Amino acid sequence: xxxxxxxxxxxxxxxxxxxxxxxxxxxxxxxxxxxxxxxxxxxxxxxxxxxxxxxxxxxxxxxxxxxxxxxxxxxxxxxxxxxxxxxxxxxxxxxxxxxxxxxxxxxxxxxxxxxxxxxxxxxxxxxxxxxxxxxxxxxxxxxxxxxxxxxxxxxxxxxxxxxxxxxxxxxxxxxxxxxxxxxxxxxxxxxxxxxxxxxxxxxxxxxxxxxxxxxxxxxxxxxxxxxxxxxxxxxxxxxxxxxxxxxxxxxxxxxxxxxxxxxxxxxxxxxxxxxxxxxxxxxxxxxxxxxxxxxxxxxxxxxxxxxxxxxxxxxxxxxxxxxxxxxxxxxxxxxxxxxxxxxxxxxxxxxxxxxxxxxxxxxxxxxxxxxxxxxxxxxxxxxxxxxxxxxxxxxxxxxxxxxxxxxxxxxxxxxxxxx
Amino acid sequence: xxxxxxxxxxxxxxxxxxxxxxxxxxxxxxxxxxxxxxxxxxxxxxxxxxxxxxxxxxxxxxxxxxxxxxxxxxxxxxxxxxxxxxxxxxxxxxxxxxxxxxxxxxxxxxxxxxxxxxxxxxxxxxxxxxxxxxxxxxxxxxxxxxxxxxxxxxxxxxxxxxxxxxxxxxxxxxxxxxxxxxxxxxxxxxxxxxxxxxxxxxxxxxxxxxxxxxxxxxxxxxxxxxxxxxxxxxxxxxxxxxxxxxxxxxxxxxxxxxxxxxxxxxxxxxxxxxxxxxxxxxxxxxxxxxxxxxxxxxxxxxxxxxxxxxxxxxxxxxxxxxxxxxxxxxxxxxxxxxxxxxxxxxxxxxxxxxxxxxxxxxxxxxxxxxxxxx
Numbered sequence: 001x002x003x004x005x006x007x008x009x010x011x012x013x014x015x016x017x018x019x020x021x022x023x024x025x026x027x028x029x030x031x032x033x034x035x036x037x038x039x040x041x042x043x044x045x046x047x048x049x050x051x052x053x054x055x056x057x058x059x060x061x062x063x064x065x066x067x068x069x070x071x072x073x074x075x076x077x078x079x080x081x082x083x084x085x086x087x088x089x090x091x092x093x094x095x096x097x098x099x100x101x102x103x104x105x106x107x108x109x110x111x112x113x114x115x116x117x118x119x120x121x122x123x124x125x126x127x128x129x130x131x132x133x134x135x136x137x138x139x140x141x142x143x144x145x146x147x148x149x150x151x152x153x154x155x156x157x158x159x160x161x162x163x164x165x166x167x168x169x170x171x172x173x174x175x176x177x178x179x180x181x182x183x184x185x186x187x188x189x190x191x192x193x194x195x196x197x198x199x200x201x202x203x204x205x206x207x208x209x210x211x212x213x214x215x216x217x218x219x220x221x222x223x224x225x226x227x228x229x230x231x232x233x234x235x236x237x238x239x240x241x242x243x244x245x246x247x248x249x250x251x252x253x254x255x256x257x258x259x260x261x262x263x264x265x266x267x268x269x270x271x272x273x274x275x276x277x278x279x280x281x282x283x284x285x286x287x288x289x290x291x292x293x294x295x296x297x298x299x300x301x302x303x304x305x306x307x308x309x310x311x312x313x314x315x316x317x318x319x320x321x322x323x324x325x326x327x328x329x330x331x332x333x334x335x336x337x338x339x340x341x342x343x344x345x346x347x348x349x350x351x352x353x354x355x356x357x358x359x360x361x362x363x364x365x366x367x368x369x370x371x372x373x374x375x376x377x378x379x380x381x382x383x384x385x386x387x388x389x390x391x392x393x394x395x396x397x398x399x400x401x402x403x404x405x406x407x408x409x410x411x412x413x414x415x416x417x418x419x
Numbered sequence: 420x421x422x423x424x425x426x427x428x429x430x431x432x433x434x435x436x437x438x439x440x441x442x443x444x445x446x447x448x449x450x451x452x453x454x455x456x457x458x459x460x461x462x463x464x465x466x467x468x469x470x471x472x473x474x475x476x477x478x479x480x481x482x483x484x485x486x487x488x489x490x491x492x493x494x495x496x497x498x499x500x501x502x503x504x505x506x507x508x509x510x511x512x513x514x515x516x517x518x519x520x521x522x523x524x525x526x527x528x529x530x531x532x533x534x535x536x537x538x539x540x541x542x543x544x545x546x547x548x549x550x551x552x553x554x555x556x557x558x559x560x561x562x563x564x565x566x567x568x569x570x571x572x573x574x575x576x577x578x579x580x581x582x583x584x585x586x587x588x589x590x591x592x593x594x595x596x597x598x599x600x601x602x603x604x605x606x607x608x609x610x611x612x613x614x615x616x617x618x619x620x621x622x623x624x625x626x627x628x629x630x631x632x633x634x635x636x637x638x639x640x641x642x643x644x645x646x647x648x649x650x651x652x653x654x655x656x657x658x659x660x661x662x663x664x665x666x667x668x669x670x671x672x673x674x675x676x677x678x679x680x681x682x683x684x685x686x687x688x689x690x691x692x693x694x695x696x697x698x699x700x701x702x703x704x705x706x707x708x709x710x711x712x713x714x715x716x717x718x719x720x721x722x723x724x725x726x727x728x729x730x731x732x733x734x735x736x737x738x739x740x741x742x743x744x745x746x747x748x749x750x751x752x753x754x755x756x757x758x759x760x761x762x763x764x765x766x767x768x769x770x771x772x773x774x775x776x777x778x779x780x781x782x783x784x785x786x787x788x789x790x791x792x793x
Contacts, residue, residue, distance in 0.1 A: 017478045037531035038538070044527055051476040055483075062442065063478050065494075070527075092678060135442065136435030136494045185440060396440040398491070 011060060012387035016379040018056030024371040026052060031367045035359060043073040049370075054132065057382055060390045068131035068405070076127070076409030080120075083410065087112070111153070118149035120410035122178070123403075129182060130403045135393070140400030143181030151177060163210060168202060169195035175284065184290050185396040192294075193287025201279045205272045212265040216258035223254040278304040281381045291396075292389040299384035307376030314368045322361060329353055430502030432456075434464060437491030447495065447502075449509060456495060465493060472510040482506065482515060542683055550675035554668045559616045562671050566635020569674060573633060577625060588622040588642060588791035597790035600783035604655050607778070611728045612662050620658070622790050628742040632661040634670035642791040647742050651779035651787065656725055656735035663720030669713050711758065718762055722769045730778055732770025736763045 030045035047070045054066035091112075094105045122145040129139040155170035172195035182189035282299040289295070333350055387393075427449075434445040434456055445464060448455040454472060456465040467486055477483035477496070482503035484495045497503045507515040514520055557565075578586045589598050605620045612618075618636045628647035631639040638661045640654075648654040664670060718735060726732045740763050779787065 033528055037528060038535045040531040040534055041528065044524065055476045056478050058478075063481070065475055065477070065483065067475070088682070133492055133494075135440035136437040136492045137440050138492065394441050398438050398440075 012390035013060065014382045014385040014387065015058045016056055016382050017058055017063070018052055018375075018379075020371070020375065023052055023375055027367045027371050031363045035363060043070040043077065046070075046073060050128070053378055057378075059134065060387060060393055062135050065133040066131055067133050068127065072127075072405040073408055076405030078409065079406050080409035083406075087116075114156070115149045115153050116410065118152035119145045120408075121152075122148040123406060124408040124411040125178065126403050127405050127408045130400065134184065135396075137185040137396060137398045138400055140183045141178075141181050141403075142183070143177065148174070148177055164206060165199070168198035171195070171198065171280070171284070172287075175287065179288065183399065186399045187291040187293070187392070187396045190289045191287045192289050193283050198280065198283045201283065202276065205276055205279075208272065209265050209269045212261035212268070216254075216261040219254045219257055223251055274304045274308050275301050277377065281377060282384070285381055285385055291392055293392050294388045296386050296388070297381070297384045298386065299380055303380050304377065307373045307380070310376075311369055311372040314372060315365060318364050318368060322357070322364070326353075326357060427501060427505040430497060430499055430505070432498070433496045434458075435492075435494040436464065437489075437493045445495070447497065447506075449505060454495075454506070454510070467493075467495075469510045470512070472506075472513060474507075474510075474513040474515060482513075484510075484513065487512065538683065542680055546676055546679040546683065547672075550672045550679060553675055554672040557668075557671060562668065563616065563635035565671060565674060566633050566637060569670070570633050570635070570637050573631065573639070577623065577631075577639070586623055588624060594790055596783070596786040600651075600779055600787040601790065603783065604651060604778055604787075605658065607728055608655060608658055608662060608724065611724055612659075612666060614662070614666055616665075618662065618665065624791055630657050630661050632664040632670055634665075634668070634674060636665055638662070638665070644742075645788055645790065648738055649741075650734075650777065651784045652725070652731040652734035652777065653738040654787075655728075655730060655778050656721055657738060659721035659724040660717045660735060662724065663717035664713075666720060667713070667716055669717065672713075714758075714762065715765065718766055719769060722766055726770065728778075729776045733767060733772060736766040736770070739763055739766070 026048055027045075030041065030048065033041040034045065047066075047068055050066045050068065054064040057064050091105060091109045094108070122143070126141040126145075129141045132139045152174055155166070155173060159166045159170050172191070172193055175191045175193065179189040179191035278299055278301045281304075282297045285295055285297040285299075287295075330353070333353060429449070430447045432445050432447050434443045435441070436443070443458055443464065446457045446459065446461075448457070452468065454467045454469060455463065456467070457463050467484075471486045471489070472484050473487040475483040475485050475494070480498065480500075482497040484497070484506070486493055497506060503515060507513045574586070588594075589601070601620065601622065605618070609618050614636070616636045618638060620638050620640060622640045622642060622645065625641040626643045627641050628643040629641045630644055631641075633639070638658065640658065644657060645654060648657070721735050722732045725734060739759055
């Protein structure tokens with residue numbers, strides 16, 4: 001299967017060997033167990049998912065191996081809890097303080113947890129890399145997670161201030177930092193993607209999404225009588241809005257226009273999101289380098305749309321199935337509540353069914369998303385790759401050991417997990 | 420395939436020695452105690468004791484082996500199914516069929532469910548018990564500080580400024596009589612309750628027939644409650660109920676419980692999809708189950724306080740029956756809700772049917788009713 005077929009024509013090829021059905025079965029069973037264990041099973045599911053994705057990804061005739069274990073993830077999570085409990089307790093106590101500290105707590109918590117989240121992302125990447133084994137050699141990651149976290153948070157602020165225009169440069173800069181500190185054995189990684197290349201690809205999309213919003217902001221600036229507004233604010237009082245409306249008869253129309261434009265922007269964003277994902281994925285994978293081994297991606301955008309179509313199709317089927325199942329349940333509850341109106345059993349049952357339905361629906365949609373879009377992005381992203389200089393992969397020497405799973409645990413507790 | 424694979428004791432494979440990434444085609448011999456790996460020239464590359472051999476994740480059709488706990492990541496891959504089965508038969512830690520994994524997973528699921536059961540028990544019994552023990556120990560100053568923080572949020576949530584009128588009623592010069600009438604009621608209540616912390620009563624422009632006690636002694640009286648009350652005794656009885664919450668430190672306890680439950684479910688359950696909604700729903704379900712006992716205790720307190728002042732102990736029952744027990748936000752406003760019926764019955768059992776002495780003169784009551792008008 002793997003090595004036996006590695007002929008010269010396959011040199012530098014990346015293939016994905018996993019079956020969609022097998023992956024969907026794995027995810028569906030995992031979702032059921034997640035529900036039954038209130039989420040504790042997630043460490044085992046995550047490990048299964050990674051084992052599947054890693055060991056079905058074949059690079060130049062050899063598959064990857066994921067050597068992490070669920071127990072490591074669980075331990076990392078417990079350690080992260082031990083770290084986070086005092087932090088959360090501190091924020092809770094600080095929030096009770098009414099002085100400046102109390103006012104600033106929200107901001108401090110936001111920034112502090114943001115930095116910690118980026119720290120966790122970097123440490124989690126290190127955990128995953130050191131558990132990735134290829135041809136008997138580990139990947140490793142050096143570098144400081146704190147330096148990365150500060151860079152990442154600074155970039156996020158810049159990106160927010162430039163309405164997203166700095167995002168390509170953020171991605172490029174952070175990816176350069178990550179790859180500069182990544183090694184396959186003794187073979188050093190680097191990132192060769194340029195931010196402006198991604199900017200050029202992304203700019204039309206950015207304009208399409210931002211233009212309607214900008215139009216509505218401009219309409220507001222035109223319509224609002226700023227002098228009257230300043231007067232109203234100066235007077236204070238409780239009926240600010242009525243003052244503003246009184247002075248600007250056109251304001252109602254402008255609000256309708258703004259809502260329309262926001263809707264247009266949202267629809268465009270949803271339609272363009274697969275393009276955005278494909279563009280970023282192609283740009284990212286094309287920039288990966290290990291020594292003289294270079295990757296080039298030929299990812300097609302319509303393939304990503306195909307994955308989203310499958311997601312929509314299965315989501316519709318799932319929704320219909322949920323609806324069909326819900327009807328007899330609701331009738332049963334109505335019957336029980338009708339028989340025993342005094343006990344409140346109907347209320348409780350309705351709450352439980354509502355809650356259960358919500359969890360089943362959310363888990364269901366996320367499972368379908370993982371089994372369609374996320375799997376396809378992995379598979380398409382991998383299979384679109386062509387490596388040059390892959391012969392080098394046969395002569396790399398080993399280096400480095402395994403790392404602690406703490407970052408992974410923090411990432412889990414802070415809700416910033418990835419694959 | 421060469422002829423060596425015909426016997427199940429000898430087969431072929433691919434070997435990585437863990438020092439360098441070079442792929443080596445190898446001959447694998449299954450000895451009595453050792454698995455022997457030779458390159459195609461017959462040079463010995465590795466000898467693995469069977470008890471150290473472990474199976475590793477691999478794609479379908481490949482048996483990937485490694486040495487457990489070994490410093491170098493030596494890897495041997497076998498592609499021939501019959502030979503893989505022969506290795507599996509000799510090495511106890513190789514789990515080619517996944518039967519061992521399946522048994523381990525069953526144990527994981529079983530223990531996780533036990534953990535869930537214990538978590539639910541802690542949430543159901545442990546958190547309220549802990550909050551109940553801790554709340555009375557908090558100094559009044561801490562409680563007032565906590566209350567001020569909660570008060571900010573409640574004000575933001577309840578404020579009706581957008582309707583064009585102030586949130587709190589009774590600030591105008593023409594409301595002096597109304598303010599005095601309210602003060603007469605609240606001062607009598609406060610004197611009779613004799614709490615260690617001062618109470619503040621504020622009438623606010625909300626249409627719901629409701630009142631709300633914040634930790635630290637702030638009590639909001641909704642305009643709708645004054646409209647729904649038929650006399651000052653009914654209003655005083657609801658206020659007495661809220662004073663009961665302050666006296667029992669119910670608000671503080673609720674904040675502690677909320678924090679405890681958020682932590683328990685939010686943090687331990689982590690980021691599986693829908694987890695956030697489960698936390699919120701679990702909180703509201705559990706807290707409403709706590710609140711039944713809490714409400715009953717506040718009712719009893721209110722009846723006692725009304726009787727202590729010589730007022731009508733049954734006034735609370737009368738107004739509850741009318742407004743349907745919606746004295747707490749988030750509770751269902753249902754006229755025939757069984758909870759309300761039970762509460763009314765309990766109050767009527769506690770208090771004799773004596774009308775008592777009216778709290779306010781008819782003129783004062785009329786003035787008080789107009790506190791938010793105009």
